[in-house]
Amino acid sequence: MKIVLTRDERIGIERDGGMVDVSAAFADIRYRGATDRMPRVCAAWHDRRSKVKALAANGPTEAMPELQAPVPRPPKLIAAFGNYREGSQRERQKQDMFLESPDSVIGPGGTVILPNHPASVFHHEAELAVVVGARAKNLPADERALAALIGYTCVIDVSARGLGCIGPSRIGKSFDTFTPLGPAIVTADEIADPQDLRVTLAVNGEPRQDYSTKDMEYSVVELLAFISGYMTLVPGDVIMCGTNHQGLGALQDGDRVEMAIEGIGALAVSVRDPQRREWPRGIDEEMAARQRAVGAA
């Protein structure tokens, strides 16, 4: 099933290109806003599954309404550092992850607003994201870890370069609007192998990123095991699996960005820069070469 959250805060399941409203399955879940609702819906998912399925099968289909991110404000937004081999033969790098501001999330059709900070460039990073469905600590690095997920979605980890002082900047990835997420959470049972998905991103129709999750250094279950060894995962947490930097490029005012993951969905957002700065268009080959060189020595 593909779970969506509408702008008017209804929970739906995608069907035939439209949506069936299944909010009734979660009617007893108290909430004060979309922010605290979706983590509670994620937590209840496994219990409500058959009820949702029945509603989705029998309810009327409506044209797909305007959507917001399926988790508009994750309790935690967790990111993997460079997690793709990118064509290099290197030993895999030491595993590491970090946290971004969960207030950076926007939904499909949203607008990434480039801030008035002196970044050297703003890049798109298309990634596979996993959404946590259960409290979890110390998960094993095998199939059992997947039971802690509700499912998968698309994420663009927008990244300002050149801010901060040590290595890649967390500030640069945490600006408000810098994490487009969605459009739907595809439940884990629908994805036979998360390590065999094609991720693409195009800007104004021009292809940029195009890679397979086969190339991940640390697989989804290894990411889950690693991070849950540090901190308790809670329903609604979003883990971004890292990007393949081959194909990154600048985002600038007026750009229309579309990313897609096969079997998961397509996520489109636009970009606005009140400062109207300009960078070279197309793929940033210098960044790509630099990333291929990581670990090569």
Place this chain on the structure above:
Amino acid sequence: MRIAAFDDARIGVIGNDETVVDITDLVQQFDPLGPQDYLPDLISHFDVLRPELESRVAHGGGKALGDVQLHSPLTRPSKIICLMGNYREGTDRPLQILDLFFKSPEGISGPGDTVVLPPHQADIFHHEAELAVVIGREAKNLTEAEAMDAVFGYIVYNDISARGLGRAGINSFLGKSFDTFAAFGPWIVTRDEIPDPQTLHVTVDVNGERRQDYSTSDMERPVHELMTYISSVTTLHPGDVICCGTNHQGLGSVQDGDEMVTSVSEVGSFTLHIRDEHERAWQRGIDREAGERVKAAAQHPVMTPGAGGAAQ
């Protein structure tokens, strides 16, 4: 005013007679989903609630502080924002580029709680005592003039830090995000009681031995500047917390069985216990090498902004 959490998910105000007056019923009127909403709700409605809070405290009838178990008033902040090296530490270096990281808000520790060291093979686990700022309202792009209005109050923070984990050269700070590694206490002191947050004295004592001992006057970026900058990056919410960074001179290891008191003058102090199932042992006392290393690195910074280095 001092706001405390105590006993079984109670929230209270501390009076001048060192008693805590239960005000849980007042915050429950906002239809909380759970105790994690009490503090953000109290903060959001503080101006309206204040007269009632003051009259209750004046009326008395609270429990003696010695008869209650205090907890971290921040139970599950929506964001913990930590500053990287934000003290001059006796150097005459130029102002560093402001940088920060986010710490996991799960598994918060508080007064009397036990910090549990994980089995991960860290080089060492350090304490880092800090002044922390509790956010008072939703805030974005604060101006210098309004920055301090968005501060609700201050709290004592200890940023427990595992060293030597993670990928070299990028410093993920993930070693600070183990469950129980964010410790707050003993209560929140509202902003009006601390006219100048840049004149506070921060200390750590481990098993009675003084370790960190510094003044917030040495901060590179004062609180109002942190508020302005951080709110230009990410929206702040009531109950979010900005940890102002530590002075690394005086850091030392924490290990199994340690009892640690973290204190900030005019705010308060609280005790933490340390447990390590593996009973690892490190040198006791101040880690002078770590202090010198931080000083040297700051004096001769290696600039590796994302534009020139690997993006990761």
